[in-house]
Amino acid sequence: PVSLPSAVGQCGNQVGCRFWDLALREHAAVNKKGIYDEALSSFFRNVDTRSGGDGPDIYKGKICSLKARALLIDMEEGVVNEILQGPLRDVFDSKQLITDVSGSGNNWAVGHKLYGYQYQENIVEKLRKTAEHCDCLQCFFIIHSMGGGTGSGLGTFILNLLEDEFPEVYRFVTSVYPSGEDDVITSPYNSVLAMKELNEHADCVLPIENESLFDIVNKIHQMINSGKLGSTLKQNSLVTSSTGSGKTVQEKPFDAMNNIVANLLLNLTSSARFEGSLNMDLNEISMNLVPFPRLHYLVSSLTPLYTLTDVNVPSRRLDQMFSDAFSRDHQLIQSDPKHSLYLACALLVRGNVQVSDLRRNIERLKPSLHFVSWNQEGWKTGLCSVPPVGHSHSLLTLANNTCVKPTFIELKDRFMKLYKKKAHLHHYLHVDGMEQSCFSEAISSLSDLIEEYNELDATRGGPRTDPSRLKIAV
Template structure:
């Protein structure tokens, strides 16, 4: 059985990560009612003797002693990590897994990347290496961070480079939360563009998630609950609004948004945690969905929306779930993949869904979706037998689609509004290791990325469809 390690950086990364651990434990407890440490649990948890702190010897199958998360938690402010150690999930983490400071990064990418990246390099490497050595077969690092602040964007991308240097053969999948246009951090466009250069160069897959899209989805779920028939109200302790999340018992406005990102992680890791008729190896995501190394930004969508909440509405037809996965309203980015070009697409189903249902819906949807000429059959499919708790099935779609250029272009425009005025630059270039040229290099990197996607979008229709095709991956 393979294992993965979750690395949470910054306030957002740690809040989302702790929500993932909370929901993952719920899923495992729902299936594993005998308290046995099985292979599913071993993928993200260790079985530790609470008296010695050492892993319980022997293969999975022994009784659970004390579970410890395969994780490293990093933040340059103490607040969130202190809440973790005092919160509902405190037993999942030892203090050595947490790395913190008291001062924060001041919403400055350069401070997080250069200052803290240098000061904490050895400590971070030691903790990541320790987590890796506790794995029998390390498959993937999941890195979670935000793009708008200083620690998440700066130190998060510094950690990404460390992973590439220290573990070049291990898959690196990044979940990056992008700020909205109305973000209250005025320097967030700088931080995001500087971070994007690092993501483009050093990640193997990036799952970009936009705050505005998360807010829109939460609003849709609330509306769905309020307008549905009697009995459809969101339950008090449901997974979409529960304020527990492993951090605190008081509900915060962003808990529901964090929950959606956590559900994305639950879905993408489901095949590595549970059995299925068509399991997806995490390494296969990059192998099948990333035809060009830099073009590794995957647009994600989750359906049905009510899978994210304990809302008692009738199950919609299975075919509608597949149609919704390609709808603008279900994307975790403000993007419309139907009106752009697909380089590849993965459909990862959970629950009582047959492979034949997958193939039938692919054939049904194929005429309405534009794929590049050289990859007309560029589908990756997976079926995990275990559905989300309380529901019969769900679907995660991951699309390598040129529609990402709309969001990236908007981000570049916001960056340029500041950069042309040289606004706030002195806060960055005053940091040791940061040069003014870093801004122009990051801008050029983003512009090149946009141009590469646009070139594929504009030239694909001119390519012959008689070129060799890739069969549906299974």
């Protein structure tokens, strides 16, 4: 099965750049003979470029020239040009890029209404061309941020296009949400306008908060520098650093944060790329974790965050990995799933882990977690035998949990502060096709979503230790 990522906007393309670098490193660590195999084909085409230009695909044998199955879209050229001049320049060609020069000016309406319609035909054509090269297209990924103009506006416009053009293909969205101290004053408008589109057109959304990424990077640095774990830790965590990728690239301030998101995407797709005793396809995630169409926001956590010097670690560390995955400080949004209500939970494990380890840890953790009464056994598990580079094992959890609600409430509050004063509205309303009703509909959509989570939370009764909650009469 093939996943087709589209990176939209500055943040999306910076995360995408880290993702492709890590994907190549991961496949290089496993594929020592340089043979184009099924695992590689899920993200890369093997193209015969000897005759010049974009030659025919080669489906077997030696790797000739790998081309990423992807679209890079940004309405200013900076980040995409950096990628084209960097170590990954040969992985992309001009047929996969759409850029403009003026940017969206932190304005959702410019990205969605102006550039969306201006570039619609070009985007559809490139999506079709890229999809034609895929034997079994399973899902589209959109990687974008919510606070700016291009990622939020054009990113959600592309989401709508995907639903129209490829209605049968799953749409996964990785959305980076701005923090309260964001430097874009209009980010609450952009985020809420984008959320309406995510509510209506995405199959699954993985929300990620800048603040959480920042906290995780600091936590890793503190742990490594404190020396508490002595020589058991490597100086550089592969979750945040590209050190060891064989390329001496000057790391930028956001690279560590972007690396975390890239690792999330790698682990999410690992089961589709590598063998394992319990494979989990991306369409299974949506099928098992999304019981109601609008409640498709999945909270993610990654463990371990550190890279150990000795990959042969004892099982005590394995159990710790499962415990950490449910702790507040490993979540990729500011949330505490343990004290909220689970609709369902997926565990995607990589490395030398047995089904018995998985079962033991689920039974151990279960008493401390609140699941909805009608889905007490709401666990979905995947086991992939190939661990991430530098690890013996890793765990990605995806939780459909009401703990996302505070993030949405805070976003609504920030939106209303501006909207009550009609501040900055004129910047949006002068764009063709943008009406004030777009704002009222967007905040109404977000309020309805929050209310759906409230209704679920209201069903949660009794303390965690009270066994009677398992005997709720219907």
